[in-house]
Amino acid sequence: MLRRLPLLILAIAALPGARQADPAPQGWYVIADDAGAVLGHASTASRALPEGRETVELRELRLADGERPSTTLTDTTTTSFDRSGRPLLIVTESRDGRTISRTETRIAGASATITRQSESGRHVTRVALPTGTRFDNGEGLMRGWTGDAPLAFLNLNSAAGLVERVTIERAPTQRPGTLTVLRKRYEGTELRGIVRLDLDASGRIVAAIQPMFGVAVTTRPADRDTALRPHPPYRLLRNVIAKSPVRIGPAAAQGHIRYRFGFIDGIAFAPPATGEQRVTLDATGVTLDICTSCGLGLPGDPATLADARRATAWLQHDHPRVIALARPVIRRQLSKARTMEELAVRARTAMHKIDFTGHRSAADALASGAGDCTEDAVVLAALGRAAGIPTRVASGLVYSRERYHGVSNVFMPHSWTLAYVDGAWRSFDMSLDGFDATHIALTIGDGDARSIAAAGQFASLLDWQSLAEVRTRASP
Incomplete structure (x- = not known):
């Protein structure tokens, strides 16, 4: 019954998480594999609000398998911050061409309430937030960081409905012109995710490289025209075998x-x-x-x-x-x-x-x-x-x-x-x-x-x- 073997594109961690201090009002990114084949694009936007600010992050992938028509997968995450830069509400809406799911995370004090809504109903999870829990996947900590000593912190993963332990350390192999680091996510002692990040001299992420069944999927900055340039659907199964x-x-x-x-x-x-x-x-x-x-x-x-x-x-x-x-x-x-x-x-x-x-x-x-x-x-x-x-x-x-x-x-x-x-x-x-x-x-x-x-x-x-x-x- 090989017809039911999977397509796993779930691990393309294209965009870094909610941004607490990104001065750029708009950014565009191209998502491609290590052979240059394009999977899709991403964008970030930020605007001021009377009581803080709001960011919108979008990721769109155009995929296909076998001879079937292509499918467009879209994730849109909107984050509202207070004046101090702390997120108050994170809403992610995911579309796969036919169905829509929505995850809403409300952060208040030392807890977060995560509500996942889909066609089958809603599921609510309440997560305690230990002191020092971050919401930016460590991006703020990497600004000015030299990579000499590893970083370790707790970070809320609203999609998974829990607080992860995250470490950031210098990668064994460095890419020219950047500081290449590994960001690892743990649930307890179990490793649950890993991504390579290229940082510029100020500690900003200039590329996120996600390993995926032998294919390296990279998200890197681009101009709007390049990011939105039409491309054929990416044949996932052919590339992960x-x-x-x-x-x-x-x-x-x-x-x-x-x-x-x-x-x-x-x-x-x-x-x-x-x-x-x-x-x-x-x-x-x-x-x-x-x-x-x-x-x-x-x-x-x-x-x-x-x-x-x-x-x-x-x-x-x-x-x-x-x-x-x-x-x-x-x-x-x-x-x-x-x-x-x-x-x-x-x-x-x-x-x-x-x-x-x-x-x-x-x-x-x-x-x-x-x-x-x-x-x-x-x-x-x-x-x-x-x-x-x-x-x-x-x-x-x-x-x-x-x-x-x-x-x-x-x-x-x-x-x-x-x-x-x-x-x-x-x-x-x-x-x-x-x-x-x-x-x-x-x-x-x-x-x-x-x-x-x-x-x-x-x-x-x-x-x-x-x-x-x-x-x-x-x-x-």
Whole structure:
């Protein structure tokens, strides 16, 4: 079922965040890959208000997959600041050509209220803001910074609905004429995002370079005419497919495969350990052993399992549409593993249209009946939670031997569902009708766009060194 492999453009972090002190009233940017192919443009504008100021940031991407018509994805973020420069209201409206979602963040005192509104309803999250929480992704701290000592701070990520720990440090590889830095985002101790930034002598960002499945997407300043110049739609799937170092046969895929990776530019991270993936990190790289019983799985303590049952803005297991789809399977009182398998069968009948653009929540995906593997994964995870089964969403890579968009024998971006069934965590892949040893997990989340996008960034940091089938010797 390769038709449901994904398009992951979620990680193009084109614009730096809300700006607190940018004197330029208007700025234009071009978004292009490292081969010069244009994906779209962005702009920023600022105006004074009686009680402060307002900025408007727009990003527009023109994308296509296969032979389908192109789709224009547009994000517009409007931020209102008080006279001291502190943001009071951040509103982001996202359009994917057919649907609209809106995220509104109201900041008052030591908390933020984040309301996400989409066609399936609204979800409200309240976030505590520790003292010193920033809202500009560190841009103010980089003005005049020399890069000698790393920066570390807390920053509100309204799209993710939480406060992240962010670090900014000098990159191992410097680009001529600039100070190149790495801005990393963490949730607790887990790395959740990374972008390269080129700074000029004053510490202003002159380019943001986002790794994405081997493609570097760069946002850099341009004049208005250049930014708005017409361009053909960007063929995303064709550009994020990575050729496999070896051809993997069906028997090997169903067995045990050992992968060895180094880290490009020395930027190391630890892939997640799952019930099927064992991770061995050392000074020179990471080894992944993947098979049906290779890993220890996620924690199974009560707190972790309770967290994996809750409703989120992406996994709305309490939504009437999700409950209605899950109810016939729940009534059969099957084992949890069998329940997940039957829920996947039911979900396939509801998700009957292919759409590689954007990313929808479970309830939104069921409303449209459209999506790719990212929507498949969140829908199945939400159905599992509706049945009382703890679930998470894994994102990373998967192998395809078949010809897909003109290329075969490749690794491609992919997402699937993890579920705690019968006393253990196990992978369920509704898009590909099952899990095999070519599923490489790079992030685990709750189906949110940020964790899915992070998988694309991390894939770009892997230096493929070896891939081998591990065979068990037969007893004499």
